Amino acid sequence: QVRLVESGGGSVQAGGSLRLSCAASAYTNCMGWFRQAPGKERDKVAVIYAGDSSTDYADSVKGRFTLSQDNGKNTVYLQMSSLEPEDTAMYYCAADRTLSGGNCLIKTASGFGSWGRGTQVTVSS
Numbered sequence: 001q002v003r004l005v006e007s008g009g010g011s012v013q014a015g016g017s018l019r020l021s022c023a024a025s026a027y028t029n030c031m032g033w034f035r036q037a038p039g040k041e042r043d044k045v046a047v048i049y050a051g052d053s054s055t056d057y058a059d060s061v062k063g064r065f066t067l068s069q070d071n072g073k074n075t076v077y078l079q080m081s082s083l084e085p086e087d088t089a090m091y092y093c094a095a096d097r098t099l100s101g102g103n104c105l106i107k108t109a110s111g112f113g114s115w116g117r118g119t120q121v122t123v124s125s
Helices: 101-106
Strands: 004-007 010-013 018-024 030-036 043-049 054-057 065-070 075-080 089-096 119-124
Touching: 004 089, 018 030, 018 089, 018 119, 030 065, 030 075, 043 065, 043 075, 043 101, 054 065, 054 101
Parallel strands: 010 119
Antiparallel strands: 004 018, 018 075, 030 043, 030 089, 043 054, 065 075, 089 119
16 A cells, blocks of 8 residues: 655634645555544545546535645645534545545545544634
């Protein structure tokens, strides 16, 4: 699999914005972001399939978060706007070189083989 390096977390007030970045050590078909709040499962936020730039978002972030990629840099960016306290969590970058197309977009956390260390996002009311 690949090594992932995340950056961009932090603290912000409700309504604010943050941008997360995740750089992979090599080209990867499928990358995305998951998040985990204390005592909860790790849930998908957004994923992108590099082959056709198709994306899938959790319903809770649709219209507020945008996932994009720079294939030349093997990097994905998660632009988060209109942040809410409910968005507070540890955000993890995930990647898997074996997933493609529709499989990339529907996989849960257990389907991804590479993970970053995580970056904390805290949204205060």
